Amino acid sequence: MGLAGMDGSDAPDEVLLMAYGQGNSHAARELTRRFVPRLLAYATRLLGGDRAEAEDVTQEAMLRLWRAAPGWRAGEAKVTSWLYPVVGNLCTDRLRKRKRQGDWPEAEPESGQPAVDEEMGHAQRLQALDQALAALPERQRQAVVLRHIEGFSNPEIAEIMDIGVEAVESLTARGKRALAALLAGRKEELGYDE
Amino acid sequence: MTSDDKDLDDLFALARRSRTDVPEALSTRVLADAVQAMPKRVAPQVVQRPAARRTPLGLGWLQASGLVAVGVMGVLIGVMNPLISGEFGNDAYSLSDLMPGFQDVLTDEAEG
Secondary structure (H helix, E strand, C coil), rough: CCCCCCCCCCCCCCHHHHHCCCCCCHHHHHHHHHHHHHHHCCCHHCCCHHHHHHHHHHHHHHHHHCCCCCCCCCCCCCCHHHHHHHHHHHHHHHHHHHHHHCCCCCCCCCCCCCCCCCCCCCCHHHHHHHHHHHCCCCCHHHHHHHHHHHHCCCCHHHHHHHHCCCHHHHHHHHHHHHHHHHHHCCHHHHHHCC | HHHHHHHHHHHHHHHHHHCCCHHHHHHHHHHHHHHCCCCCCCCCCCCCCCCCCCCCCCEEEEHHHHHHHHHHHHHHHHHHHHHHEEEECCCEECHHHHHHHHHHHHHHHHHC
């Protein structure tokens, strides 16, 4: 399948992937532009902020996608439903390895920071969110990020995580409660009213 | 919705809006992998016809055979025509002119 009549930016992911599978390098560039930022952000959050490792995971996931392209069939799966579990599994492997090596960075919220009196900047708020996310159990973190940041629906998350929709609802609900508890003590610091 | 939920939703919205800067080096690595893993386009097979053999004159064997055949036919016509018609130019030749004594042989056989 080609990209006749379009520059690739309008083409669905699956069409682009099949075009790449037939040797179209423009399709590779467009897929890279679409997915690398999202996967990098997702992997960074799953890995508790380890950017270097998140880059490796992103590269590895994209490499697996390139290799899967020639066998890709139209209507078989969504590229996102295929890629996100790959990233999730790669992150899980690295987290387990880290744990075995006792190299687990504690994601304690930075308390006692001299909060700027008025308002925290966006970057600081995001940092606080990522620190709280990093403190969640791995599956809760994954479900919350997929639901509330990546914007997937519960059935899509169920497919990505290979669990039932009810389990997804349970994980996201517990994850949100835990996040709220983790951030409760920082409300003033984050610029929210008590 | 509690204020906790609202604050959390604000944070999520902020995270969704925030752009992740992708290092140039990572994009380069990903694209290099893409190029390396890219299936090669299947080039249409060009069927090479065997080079036509040429005679020393630069003609193909077919043309050369045709020329030879035409030549042979020309010679045959040239040789056979006088015999068939019994004429060379405007002069008339009888069988006895061409084969002297042949008539005598025929006569002797008839008498004997």
